[in-house]
Amino acid sequence: RLSRRLHASAGRLLLLFSRSLSMQRHEQAEKKNPVPVAWTIAGSDSGGGAGIQADLHAFRAMGAHGCSVITALTAQNSVGVDYVEYCSDKMIRASIKALREDLFPGAIKLGMLGTADVVTTVVDELREIFEEAKKKNKKAPVIVCDPVMVATTGAELIEKGTQDVMVRDLFPLCDIVTPNIKEAEKLAGFPIKSAEDVEKAAAVIRGIGKCKNVLIKGGHAKSAYMQDFLLQEDGEVSWLTTPKVDTTHTHGTGCTLSSALAAVFAGGTGETPGHGVERNANPNLASNVVLAKAYVHQGIRAGVGVGKGPGPVGQTYWPQEHESFPWATPTSHEGAEGRYGPFPEVGSPGIQLLPVVPSAEWVAKLGKIITDEKMTSAVHVQIRPKGLDRDQLEKEIKEACEISRNVGIKLWINDHWDLAIKYNAFGLHVGQEDLFKVDGKGCETEVDLQQVHKAGLRLGVSTHNYHELAKGLAIRPSYISLGPIYPTQSKAVKYNPQSLEGVKCWRKLTPPSMPLVAIGGITLDDATDIIKHGAEGIAVIGAVVGAKDVSEALRAWDKKWSK
Secondary structure, three states: OHHHHHHHHHHHHHHHHHHHHHHHHHHHHHHHOOOOEEEEEEEEEOOOOOHHHHHHHHHHHOOOEEEEEEEEEEEEOOOOEEEEEEOOHHHHHHHHHHHHHHOOOOEEEEOOOOOHHHHHHHHHHHHHHHHHHHHOOOOOOEEEEOOOOEOOOOOEOOOOOHHHHHHHHHHHHOOEEOOEHHHHHHHHOOOOOOHHHHHHHHHHHHHHHOOOEEEEEOOOOOOOEEEEEEEOOOOOEEEEEEEOOOOOOOEOHHHHHHHHHHHHHHOOOOOOOOOOOOOOOOOOHHHHHHHHHHHHHHHHHHOOOOOOOOOEOOOOOOOOOHHHOOEEEOOHHHHOOOOOOOOOOOOOOOOOEEEEEOOHHHHHHHHHHHHHHOOOOOOEEEEOOOOOOHHHHHHHHHHHHHHHHHHOOEEEEEOOHHHHHHOOOOEEEEOHHHOOEEEOOEEEOOOOHHHHHHOOOEEEEEEOOHHHHHHHHHOOOOEEEEOOOOOOOOOOOOOOOOHHHHHHHHHHHOOOOOOEEEEOOOOHHHHHHHHHOOOOEEEEOHHHHOOOOHHHHHHHHHHHHHO
């Protein structure tokens, strides 16, 4: 007996040692190649179109490893929900405990909770997760809450009294809450009949729930567009708009959006988890929401019928369809009937090499070289004067515009829209800080877009992340620029480099007729790869104005396109 006991004890010790060694190896592997992990705490849809089934599909498509904690089992199909049975408190807690010990999340999507007891259990567990993250110096997971209350089919998915507990205890722990219109009406306590009602409801929900950000999904509204409204913690607002798709196959859109959003927050980039590439170099909440909406719109376009009722939204891939990419505006009207643009096309010859110069003297210098050498790529030049007072600035731009017309080059003015109009420049280039930004006090903008459009100027817009791309596309500019592609020394840049993968993504998400101009840290040796990955143009500063022999530098760049 003693021998058997010693043998059993030794076996247990060996097993514990083996598990410990395995955990150490997993931790080392995580450090070398971190895998984005996202959890879904939600109900199961036996029909496969929504719930944790949709969540896990979306996690995988957006590049995160998905884990699930099932709160409820639903007997449903494409026609309706027949029966709901909630999981026990013990099972929910055990599932979360098992995942915490081995698969700590970067983000958690909360879906159907259904009862006050389940909400309370989840709240308790989330608090413990936050405490663990604090103690062990881990990054706390981002919490995305889809307050599932009513199914697309109209079935009630929440018991009486649950809403109050959810708002009081759960919402304050969430980074973003994503109700649809019907759920927003229940939460806000009044019917939503207009865009103004949507904005008011978002403010009410954030106020009563003490949550940081609110996204009201408007896909169910009767309109030619699908418009979602994002109210952020800092007061900035965005209406995200896509064209409405004529389809009934939208089952699971809410689940899919919130889980796609959680996957991106966890660090997913659309590749096999652990083998990702950098496709989201400058993430923020608004950019992640834009990506999630683009993913869902792709799915709506791809949805097909399966059963007798509405089919599930398609589970596709990392956003890469320009037709599905939303545009972002400060008001609902500007995203729909009152949309800006389109601004005139660049025309022929298009933008290829775009030297950025500091003065009219440089415009004259480059203009002479371009004309004498009969260059075909460097016919566009951008002027960006620095450190001048208003009178000096106006004189410089006036002279530069006159020179550009005399030598036959196309001159773009950086930022100064009124002077670009006054002196009849070819085009205007603006940064994001000069476009509209909206807070609780209304819309503020440094550029009068209507006057620029009326004057017939071409317009180029800088972008650094997906939200900025959505804002740029909203006004339908003449071209979009992306940067920095690589680290740059020309000025202090607060954005991470985009790399070639960023160029490829931007090209797919920008309409084919709209040129993409890459900028930032690009050398002559980089040009071929930049062009191959989709950029029609390359903007350069030091590579031309800093060259020892400017003529030779321009000739070398010109050859990159003449090939």
